[in-house]
Amino acid sequence: MKTAKSGKVVRYNKWGYIFLIPFIVVYLLFQFIPLVTTIYNSFYENYRSGLTQIGPNFVGLANYKTIFTNGDMMQYAKNTLIMWVLGFIPQIIVSLLLASWFSNPSLRLKGQRFFKTVIYLPNLIMASAFAMLFFTLFSDGGPINSILIQLGILSQPFKFFSSATSSRVLVAFMNFLMWFGNTTILLMAGMMGIDTSLFEAAEVDGATSTQVFFRITMPLLRPILIYVVITSLIGGLQMFDVPQILTNGTGEPMRSTMTLIMYLNKHLFSKNYGLGGALSVVLFIITAILSFAVYNFSNKQD
Amino acid sequence: MNKKEKGLSVGARRAIAYVVLVFISILCLFWFYVLFINASRSNAELARGFTPIPSTNLLTNWINLSSGRAATVLPIWYGLFNSFLIAALSALFCTYFSTMTAYAIHVYDFKLRKFMFTFILMIMMIPTQVTALGFLQLIGKMKLEDSFIPLIVPSIAAPVTFFYMKQYMESALPLSLVEAARIDGSGEFRTFNSIVLPLMKPAIAVQAIFTFVTSWNNYFTPALIIKSDKKKTLPILIAQLRSTDWLNFDMGQVYMMIAFSILPVIVVYLVLSKFIVQGVAMGSVKG
Numbered sequence: 001m002k003t004a005k006s007g008k009v010v011r012y013n014k015w016g017y018i019f020l021i022p023f024i025v026v027y028l029l030f031q032f033i034p035l036v037t038t039i040y041n042s043f044y045e046n047y048r049s050g051l052t053q054i055g056p057n058f059v060g061l062a063n064y065k066t067i068f069t070n071g072d073m074m075q076y077a078k079n080t081l082i083m084w085v086l087g088f089i090p091q092i093i094v095s096l097l098l099a100s101w102f103s104n105p106s107l108r109l110k111g112q113r114f115f116k117t118v119i120y121l122p123n124l125i126m127a128s129a130f131a132m133l134f135f136t137l138f139s140d141g142g143p144i145n146s147i148l149i150q151l152g153i154l155s156q157p158f159k160f161f162s163s164a165t166s167s168r169v170l171v172a173f174m175n176f177l178m179w180f181g182n183t184t185i186l187l188m189a190g191m192m193g194i195d196t197s198l199f200e201a202a203e204v205d206g207a208t209s210t211q212v213f214f215r216i217t218m219p220l221l222r223p224i225l226i227y228v229v230i231t232s233l234i235g236g237l238q239m240f241d242v243p244q245i246l247t248n249g250t251g252e253p254m255r256s257t258m259t260l261i262m263y264l265n266k267h268l269f270s271k272n273y274g275l276g277g278a279l280s281v282v283l284f285i286i287t288a289i290l291s292f293a294v295y296n297f298s299n300k301q302d
Numbered sequence: 303m304n305k306k307e308k309g310l311s312v313g314a315r316r317a318i319a320y321v322v323l324v325f326i327s328i329l330c331l332f333w334f335y336v337l338f339i340n341a342s343r344s345n346a347e348l349a350r351g352f353t354p355i356p357s358t359n360l361l362t363n364w365i366n367l368s369s370g371r372a373a374t375v376l377p378i379w380y381g382l383f384n385s386f387l388i389a390a391l392s393a394l395f396c397t398y399f400s401t402m403t404a405y406a407i408h409v410y411d412f413k414l415r416k417f418m419f420t421f422i423l424m425i426m427m428i429p430t431q432v433t434a435l436g437f438l439q440l441i442g443k444m445k446l447e448d449s450f451i452p453l454i455v456p457s458i459a460a461p462v463t464f465f466y467m468k469q470y471m472e473s474a475l476p477l478s479l480v481e482a483a484r485i486d487g488s489g490e491f492r493t494f495n496s497i498v499l500p501l502m503k504p505a506i507a508v509q510a511i512f513t514f515v516t517s518w519n520n521y522f523t524p525a526l527i528i529k530s531d532k533k534k535t536l537p538i539l540i541a542q543l544r545s546t547d548w549l550n551f552d553m554g555q556v557y558m559m560i561a562f563s564i565l566p567v568i569v570v571y572l573v574l575s576k577f578i579v580q581g582v583a584m585g586s587v588k589g
Contacts, residue, residue: 128537241519
């Protein structure tokens with residue numbers, strides 16, 4: 001049929017290109033060209049020192065050498081990673097638990113829609129407003145300290161934002177709250193896809209629910225778990241709004257909550273395009289490798 | 303055979319599940335409860351410590367924030383309007399053109415089809431932050447600093463929305479329908495606008511909500527582009543509130559400001575939660 005009308009088909013198919021024009025033009029203009037100029041900038045010395053503009057002068061790989069040797073980037077990468085891990089571990093545990101409960105037909109949980117609505121809610125809240133809220137709630141004279149003192153747990157206010165550990169834990173906790181609902185729904189969709197006859201067979205063989213979870217659900221869920229881990233890591237690398245607002249962009253105390261994107265944001269504001277460019281390229285390469293892994297993985301599934 | 307002895311009974315497991323779910327729900331909602339209580343209390347009351355019962359100053363705080371001296375420091379009405387305008391236009395552009403891109407790849411069999419599809423999937427995960435530097439320079443060269451255009455137009459190229467639309471088309475748009483429209487003499491562009499778009503309404507609604515919320519909440523890019531006070535969006539005003547000497551600020555107003563910026567999204571979410579939660583599950587898992 002197709003060959004008989006091939007003249008017509010070809011005539012229609014040029015519309016494929018026409019309908020792609022808006023996407024391609026906008027992508028090239030606002031994403032591809034910026035990517036190229038970002039890479040270009042990373043090879044030039046270009047910043048402001050007081051009122052004098054330095055550069056742009058071609059410096060080769062000097063910017064990369066600077067960001068890898070002066071220690072800042074490594075420190076901020078470490079901060080980002082620590083806060084991501086602290087948030088991701090409870091996130092994946094809680095999500096796995098909730099998803100397996102929601103998708104377990106023998107439990108017949110009531111009010112599922114209510115619970116799903118509630119756990120997904122924090123994901124849609126403006127991260128900057130949520131961070132501002134946590135900043136006021138956990139401030140020295142704020143409601144949380146007030147509650148803890150009223151309950152007799154503390155005798156004097158605990159300064160949450162003076163210790164590196166508690167600041168990082170707060171950032172991680174907020175990331176956990178904002179993302180575990182999303183992860184739960186993803187994992188649940190994956191669990192729903194598992195052939196129920198496997199569970200029935202296991203039940204007939206006398207497996208406990210714990211055994212079913214670790215021997216059947218987990219191995220079959222591995223592809224989605226890997227997808228969740230890698231996409232969450234890519235998301236974690238972009239961590240910005242929460243620590244930025246929580247610490248007013250300082251990454252205090254002792255630069256312990258400064259993330260890579262906050263560092264990039266600083267360079268963008270101070271117009272240090274050389275170092276900013278090199279940092280962007282490093283982040284680009286890391287995310288490119290990670291997304292390539294996701295792409296390869298989800299393609300193997302098909 | 304004797305599985306009841308080996309594992310917990312269904313009843314006990316159900317009870318544990320409910321306890322944990324209630325605890326987790328409280329963990330999610332507690333902050334918003336405190337926010338609501340505190341937004342209803344005056345600065346003096348707030349200084350005295352926390353009480354779990356709301357007070358009577360909700361309206362006073364609102365009036366102080368929206369008119370009064372605070373309104374000149376934080377132009378919240380402009381913030382609300384700007385945030386809404388940018389988010390609504392982004393949602394419109396993003397869904398319309400992403401549907402168009404998905405339609406191109408779904409319906410037409412052209413030479414670069416496979417390449418384009420793979421390419422869009424490859425760039426899906428690249429975060430906007432890593433190209434922000436070049437983006438800023440480009441905006442500077444185009445004389446578009448302090449304009450809404452760089453916050454709206456780039457949403458036309460949205461790989462995630464494209465992917466969702468493509469997935470949806472596979473189940474909801476039979477190619478025979480397009481063929482039938484052609485036989486009836488409908489042009490390709492008209493077929494897309496008057497037959498395909500109405501069919502895609504459910505998917506467009508879900509993606510419009512997501513794009514709207516993402517744009518509404520976005521802080522990174524607007525903060526780099528917007529300079530003048532009257533063009534600032536709500537997240538920028540929140541950041542500004544954080545960097546002012548907020549201890550001298552009326553804390554009732556601070557809470558009111560936070561509530562004001564998250565309330566629209568909460569209301570929309572509560573009305574449409576069913577579709578949103580379904581939408582998350584549908585778009586993310588491939589195949």
